Amino acid sequence: MPKHTGSGPRHDPDCDSYEPPHALSGLGAVDGEAIVENAEDGVTLLKLDFSLSKQAGRTAPTPRDAIDAGAVNTDGSRLSLRALLHYLWEQAEFNRWRPAMTGRRNWAVLRKFLLEAAEGKTAKGKALAHVLFIPEMFDAERDAAIAQRREMFLSRALKAEGKRRSLAMLIGEVKEIAPARFGHRVVIKHLPRFPFMLNEDVHRRMNAVFAPELALWNATADSHLIAIATFGIDAAGIASIESIALMVVTDRWLPFENRYEAALIDALAKRGASFVKSLRYNMPSAQPMACVVLRQDGAAPLGMYIVPDGAGTEYREKLDELIAESGMASWIWNIADGAMPELPA
Structure with missing residues (x-):
């Protein structure tokens, strides 16, 4: 099992030692x-x-x-x-x-x-x-x-x-x-x-x-x-x-916080995707974080976010700031908009 030394974000996304940015x-x-x-x-x-x-x-x-x-x-x-x-x-x-x-x-x-x-x-x-x-x-x-x-x-x-x-x-x-x-x-x-x-x-x-x-x-x-x-x-x-x-x-032993996360995890796994599920640690539920970081063959990682129904202006501002600081492309599912958006190819 790879040792986590804090250098994971510097690894190539195709490397098994790759870790998404901790933020x-x-x-x-x-x-x-x-x-x-x-x-x-x-x-x-x-x-x-x-x-x-x-x-x-x-x-x-x-x-x-x-x-x-x-x-x-x-x-x-x-x-x-x-x-x-x-x-x-x-x-x-x-x-x-x-x-x-x-x-x-x-x-x-x-x-x-x-x-x-x-x-x-x-x-x-x-x-x-x-x-x-x-x-x-x-x-x-x-x-x-x-x-x-x-x-x-x-x-x-x-x-x-x-x-x-x-x-x-x-x-x-x-x-x-x-x-x-x-x-x-x-x-x-x-x-x-x-x-x-x-x-x-x-x-x-x-x-x-x-x-x-x-x-x-x-x-x-x-x-x-x-x-x-x-x-x-x-x-x-x-x-x-x-x-x-x-x-x-989930049945794959991947943590999830709500049924929307479970649906996204299941859809990605059934498509044969590789990804890392973000975990909340001490972070409160009102603080946005990536749901998963998708590892794409030959392409840059993709941050995938789920915005809860009723999220206010402050939440969305924090999310925009998080996405900008990550330097990573994003996929966003606004629950208020209804069904899950199309997944990346």
Whole structure:
């Protein structure tokens, strides 16, 4: 997997290492601030706005994107939970699509490359790979061995630190969110007998902040709902989520924010196009960004934008400024105009 060193925009668009200009997505606001690469030792420092530990008897501080994902501050000094998920997804290149990828992505592949993306990253004084739990693909014949590896990992990740206890971090695909006797539980695919409990407060905030993601997952056939969460395990061995963020991806595991983005991604993929999906990180929904950057054989990349219905003058002025600064040709779909415009040849 190519290493992202910040030189991607200087590569030829036909090169697999090409990256669109960071300013076309939320990466531009956090790169170099919340994401700091050390060229000498190759270690990347990630500055997080949420805690990876908890004092006994206290609720972990509420992260920004558990307050209002749509109004996440554009200050790039710290990564929200959602931004960290976007960063790892982009590092693992699951925001990229080429025709050769068709049929080659499943949970085992995602897990492998997400864990590789976590290597060489530190946060809160810890190696990210030492606290990041991504479940193995379920296999009934290997169930006991998988459970043993899980328990060994969690016993190392969730050690006490004086009066505080470490939290681990989960990335997994949500199977269901269901009422429990007290509160709710999140069932993660490939972990059928290891539920994660949600207290009423965390469940209420999740439903309020991530209502669009939950609605898209419910309404979009073949979509997947990805959760990133911090969690601890109590004396009874029960896992409880402290904070959570959600992201919806297509059947090709490409993130999308609304049905218009899903339609564009699907249309491009069916035409055999190669493209990079922009991710929002901390950027609020009111801030325009490229939906995708299309890589065209023998031609310059093309920025593709979707303008939401009801976008005002300020939004359009920011979009014009973004397009001008990118130095890249643009394709624009104004939702208010109706059907998707003709795609590039």
